[in-house]
Amino acid sequence: MAMFNLKGMMIFPTPERIRETVKMKEMIVIQQCYCPNGHNLVSNQAIFDNFEGIVLKTKSEKGEGLVALSPVFGIKQRVSIGITLMKDELLEITCPECNATLPVYSACSCGGSLITLFLDQQNDFTNSVLICNRVGCQNAQIRAHNEVANYDDSGNVIFR
Ligand SMILES: [Zn+2]
Ligand SMILES: [Zn+2]
Structure with missing residues (x-):
């Protein structure tokens, strides 16, 4: 299985x-991401x-x-614990x-804010996951060295 590691x-x-339920041939999985004080936000709590x-x-x-989010980029699953999201x-x-x-x-195009989850402990905005703080907004981005990760039409991962 071809596998390679980028930061985080x-x-x-x-x-x-899960290939039945998603279109992606390859997946980006966030393995660790950090708060500004270096705490890993990826957890086995979810x-x-x-x-x-x-x-x-x-x-x-x-x-x-x-709120727990799927670490698979492109799968928009969110679960809330102890709070009802509107x-x-x-x-x-x-x-x-x-x-x-x-x-x-x-700012997010919906009027909310894109929040930064750092992919390393250097608080480097060019290595980050961005998610919108509006419940229901699907906007999410992964930035790696100023390139943005995405899936192409055939479901493979591209950076550009
Ligand atoms: Zn923290
Ligand atoms: Zn938004």
Whole structure:
């Protein structure tokens, strides 16, 4: 199985068991990502398709809770724990370990904010995962050395 490691992520052929449900031939899986204080946000507190999820703390008008995201780029699964998420609301997203606010990278086209999860402990915005803080917004990006990762039409991973 062809497999290679980039900072914080791995790319490998989509396992047979989930190939039925996703179009990707290859998948990008986030293996570690960090808050500004270097805490790993990937945790076995949430498992998606056998992969450890990205667990974030979240605050809204309704209170505080945890949100877990699938670490597979392109699979938009989110689970909330201890909080009910309302579609379209904007969340404050922090590190579950130290409560640090995850920094805003830029505005999202939906009017929310793209929040930065660093792929290394250098707080390097050019190696990061960006997710929107609006519940229901699907916008997510992976930036690696100023290239943006994506899937091409045939389901292979490309950086450009
Ligand atoms: Zn932290
Ligand atoms: Zn958005």
